[in-house]
Amino acid sequence: MFSKTKIMKSIKDCWDKLNSADAIVVGIGAGMSTSAGLEYSGERFMKYFSDFNEKYGIKDMYTGGFYPFKTSEEYWAWWSRQIWYNRYLPEAEKVYKDLLEILKGKNYFIITTNVEHQVQKAGFSKDRLYYMQGDYGLWQCSTPCHNKTYDNEETVKKMLDEQKDMKIPSYLIPHCPVCKEEMTMNLRIDDRFVQDEGWYKANKNYNDFLEKYKDKNIVFLELGVGNNTPGIIKYPFWQMTYKNSNATYILINLNDASAPMDIENQTIGILGDISEILEKILENK
Structure with a gap:
């Protein structure tokens, strides 16, 4: 066939x-x-992520989502931009x-x-x-310890507004309300997808x-x-x-x-x- x-x-x-x-x-x-x-590359990528391109060599939004950032503060600085400019900002x-x-x-x-x-x-x-x-607008427990997702718009906006030097303040790192482990994106990238x-x-x-x-x-x-x-x-x-x-x-x-x-x-x-x-x-x- x-x-x-x-x-x-x-x-x-x-x-x-x-x-x-x-x-x-x-x-x-x-x-x-x-x-x-x-688009996840080219001019649109450089408009929002030129600093990440210069520091880490990331060339587009797709591959950036898999970059092994050393700290959660860097990881969520990246993802707050990824979420905001693709999920919440565009009409x-x-x-x-x-x-x-x-x-x-x-x-x-x-x-x-x-x-x-x-x-x-x-x-x-x-x-x-x-x-x-999945949905850029949802987070889940990274374990995951339970099958529930959480809207992220309010926190993502704070991350975007308060990040400096490609890092968010530590207090904004999201944690699971049940087990207290760090949250992650609700995206089907492995068998932990909720x-x-x-x-x-x-x-x-x-x-x-x-x-x-x-x-x-x-x-x-x-x-x-x-x-x-x-x-x-x-x-x-x-x-x-x-x-x-x-x-x-x-x-x-x-x-x-x-x-x-x-x-x-x-x-x-x-x-x-x-x-x-x-x-x-x-x-x-």
């Missing part, structure tokens, strides 16, 4: 399928936020608002590997979202939606999903399309508009910038 072929179809083909679908499952990856301008970007407009009045559910919360900021209902990789009550509820909502429409006229719309974690969105979308002859797989991607040969006739592939493509789809609405 996994021999791939390039698929190219028109914007009109895409809109016709979306408009006639019984249900739409949207899978959003990193390419969507890149299209929105939330909902136009590409996400355009997606909301395209899906208005339609029966949809969204799964995303992105952690910067742009989908909810754009106005999508939380009950139709599954943030399965799946809290909200995570399980979203997971159930997503799977219930898939089950309800598994044999119906369903569209799997993939936006900016790459090959870093294809097992979360891309491969399941392929497999569910293959199993349902009524399904359509639509992918919009800047670099790769290919799909397995076995679902070639069920695929609409559009190569290009997601923001530009969604604008064109809106023009067809």
